[in-house]
């Protein structure tokens with residue numbers, strides 16, 4: 065999938081920051097003379113549109129962007145990272161009042177210390193932010209700040225303030241999404257669209273007041289969710305020293321999207337000082353995910369070697385969970401470069417700690433060696449029934465052992481448990497294929513393509529499925545899906561065209 069795609073393009077997020085202003089000059093997005101006739105099903109811009117994007121429209125736009133984003137090579141598709149960030153997002157946003165939409169936090173492979181909010185409640189977290197944080201509360205402080213922007217509808221308001229640069233930005237996003245929709249699941253197209261969208265909060269350049277509001281609400285969320293509010297003050301300190309170091313560099317870091325001011329920093333320091341001490345031990349998940357992200361973030365041989373040195377150092381100077389996480393990171397780094405014996409060795413050093421991450425590493429090592437990992441994976445699944453990573457590995461182990469029937473039955477249940485996760489649908493489709501159930505394989509693959517925004521490819525799969533069956537009921541079921549997908553494509557196209565013109 066995306067993380068090991070051949071399209072290893074230089075971070076599209078950054079590319080976009082350079083190109084966002086270059087595309088498609090257009091008249092105001094919310095020109096008062098917008099035609100009133102609308103195709104059925106498209107949310108009306110309504111009267112509120114003069115001040116902000118309507119929630120329904122924002123949701124649609126966010127969904128369209130995210131579908132493409134899941135195919136972006138910088139989107140981090142690792143199940144551990146995905147689940148960890150989603151859980152942190154849920155924990156924090158559960159404490160935000162006035163959130164009109166669910167928040168979904170996801171990871172992006174980019175060494176810049178930054179996070180950003182997209183329309184529709186999606187929050188991207190750069191790997192650099194996680195890697196450079198020194199505690200989970202520090203990380204949570206930036207995620208909470210972004211969620212606060214969402215809760216206060218800063219994105220929706222900012223996008224419709226009608227400034228020329230916002231209009232151009234929206235038009236270029238719409239153009240990229242339209243191009244992506246027209247393509248047949250072409251990855252590079254998806255990249256362009258997602259990249260465009262990532263610049264939204266950079267382009268908006270939130271006001272000082274908006275920044276301060278987001279800090280204050282973010283701090284409240286952190287405190288209520290059980291994080292240490294001092295993490296925010298510490299993170300600010302770290303960010304301001306980073307921004308001083310990088311002053312000469314072009315934008316992309318946190319300071320360029322959420323300007324840090326002395327006032328902003330002292331406001332938080334004063335607030336934090338008044339709060340009772342709330343010390344906090346970092347959970348294992350944070351440490352393991354941070355170690356893994358160090359490895360995922362390192363792209364070339366030199367940075368990979370540096371990461372191994374860093375982890376080596378941590379493994380020999382830290383203790384407890386931090387030490388175990390460093391050994392785990394080293395094992396993962398060795399696994400990635402195919403040094404299985406070295407991975408075993410690193411893992412053996414950390415064997416005292418019981419975690420789903422360690423269990424997955426052992427299963428992966430066994431699978432890479434071609435060993436039967438079914439029992440190991442079954443045991444892990446019994447111990448960690450909430451881990452998507454363990455579930456995917458059990459499915460893989462079952463497939464490799466030729467237990468396709470059991471694999472499919474297991475995946476059918478997981479698709480019920482995590483319907484939003486495209487990877488389970490993709491693997492289930494492979495399972496059907498292996499069992500010779502071609503119709504089910506195509507129609508499940510169609511679901512996968514639908515989830516990642518490749519609607520024309522989804523339609524193709526459904527057509528193939530339809531040609532493979534004589535069953536009248538199944539045929540009409542497939543026809544209905546094809547029609548619905550087409551209607552959805554038309555609707556999204558109409559919506560996007562409006563932004564473009």
Ligand SMILES: [Zn+2]
Nearest residue numbers: 270275278322
């Ligand atoms: Zn901000």
